[in-house]
Amino acid sequence: MSIDKNAISIEIPTVKDYSRILRLTAAGAADACGFDIDMIEDVKVIVSEVFGSILGTGGNGAVFSFLPNTGKLEINIRTYNGEPVLKGANEMTLPILQALAGSVETSDVGGLKLVIEK
Amino acid sequence: MTENIPVNENSLFEEYKQTGNIEIRNIIVEKYYYMAKVLANKFLNRGVEYDDLLQVASLALVKAAERFEPSMENKFSTFATPTIIGEIKKYFRDKASTIRMPRKYYELYPSVKGAYETLSQKLDKPPTPEEIADMTGDTPEDVIQVLEMVRSGNITSLDEEFDEEGYSRMEAIGDEDPAFDRLETKDLYDRALEALDENEKRVVEMRYRMGMSQKNIADEFGVSQMYISRLEKKIYHKMRKRLESN
Numbered sequence: 001m002s003i004d005k006n007a008i009s010i011e012i013p014t015v016k017d018y019s020r021i022l023r024l025t026a027a028g029a030a031d032a033c034g035f036d037i038d039m040i041e042d043v044k045v046i047v048s049e050v051f052g053s054i055l056g057t058g059g060n061g062a063v064f065s066f067l068p069n070t071g072k073l074e075i076n077i078r079t080y081n082g083e084p085v086l087k088g089a090n091e092m093t094l095p096i097l098q099a100l101a102g103s104v105e106t107s108d109v110g111g112l113k114l115v116i117e118k
Numbered sequence: 119m120t121e122n123i124p125v126n127e128n129s130l131f132e133e134y135k136q137t138g139n140i141e142i143r144n145i146i147v148e149k150y151y152y153m154a155k156v157l158a159n160k161f162l163n164r165g166v167e168y169d170d171l172l173q174v175a176s177l178a179l180v181k182a183a184e185r186f187e188p189s190m191e192n193k194f195s196t197f198a199t200p201t202i203i204g205e206i207k208k209y210f211r212d213k214a215s216t217i218r219m220p221r222k223y224y225e226l227y228p229s230v231k232g233a234y235e236t237l238s239q240k241l242d243k244p245p246t247p248e249e250i251a252d253m254t255g256d257t258p259e260d261v262i263q264v265l266e267m268v269r270s271g272n273i274t275s276l277d278e279e280f281d282e283e284g285y286s287r288m289e290a291i292g293d294e295d296p297a298f299d300r301l302e303t304k305d306l307y308d309r310a311l312e313a314l315d316e317n318e319k320r321v322v323e324m325r326y327r328m329g330m331s332q333k334n335i336a337d338e339f340g341v342s343q344m345y346i347s348r349l350e351k352k353i354y355h356k357m358r359k360r361l362e363s364n
Binding site for chain 1 (some may be wrong): 123153154157160163164193194196200201203204207258259262263336
């Protein structure tokens with residue numbers, strides 16, 4: 001997964017309490033896209049869902065990369081150990097992501113790309 | 119009738135489609151009620167109480183159970199999740215416009231600011247968001263959001279200087295004169311209070327004399343914040359009507 005030079009990346013160990021740091025970073029990136037409060041909250045729910053899934057795999061961490069554009073936020077995620085990001089997902093994780101993000105794509109190397117648009 | 123109800127998930131839906139038996143639908147809803155709870159939880163901290171969210175999510179679950187086509191390849195959870203999320207988001211758009219997040223943070227601002235000042239003096243250093251959150255009963259995340267909104271200018275601080283001479287908004291507002299307040303308004307206040315029942319008087323006391331937030335009052339009474347919000351409007355109209363009639 002190539003990371004755009006304008007992306008904001010955060011390497012996050014699988015520590016449950018760090019979810020808050022991830023949510024705040026995501027909120028900042030969403031704010032930079034000009035999203036309203038509801039969409040910013042949706043982005044926070046999205047990253048929490050994904051992080052919850054990564055916690056479920058028992059891996060040691062992941063890289064979240066946020067690429068803000070006007071009215072559009074792209075989030076790329078990959079795990080440190082190369083395990084599929086949604087490996088530890090429950091039956092509701094993917095439907096939640098699909099309901100809140102405009103586009104949800106998994107890559108063949110286990111990464112996940114989400115695009116949220118105004 | 120219950121003894122004839124099928125136990126398999128798909129046969130439950132098929133049986134319900136064929137018969138429209140509400141008892142079967144209720145079994146389906148009960149089986150998937152956990153989804154309503156999980157999804158209501160996802161939308162907390164947006165200014166709407168959990169109970170209200172759960173109610174919206176539960177009604178959406180019933181709708182989803184009624185509309186689900188068992189012949190489709192999707193699992194029910196895949197079908198119901200976007201339906202429930204859609205209804206919750208619709209609720210935020212349609213019904214909760216007056217209690218959106220900004221208002222929540224506006225309401226939190228005075229208590230966060232108060233805690234910040236108290237703790238700064240007590241600890242002799244700027245407090246952490248966790249310390250402020252411990253004092254106000256909010257989450258550290260909310261405290262950070264409030265502080266961030268102040269910094270970004272979405273909330274205007276009363277301490278902010280607004281002219282070249284360095285006067286703050288607080289100074290421009292000036293202090294209330296307690297003696298004046300006692301003489302001029304107590305009589306009106308007492309007369310207006312006569313229009314209220316005991317619970318309503320208690321809410322006025324908690325809200326305006328004790329400075330409690332709607333959420334704290336709601337917790338005290340064991341009701342939702344929306345209920346207190348509606349009750350406040352009702353109280354306001356009753357008090358105004360009483361004063362006008364006098």
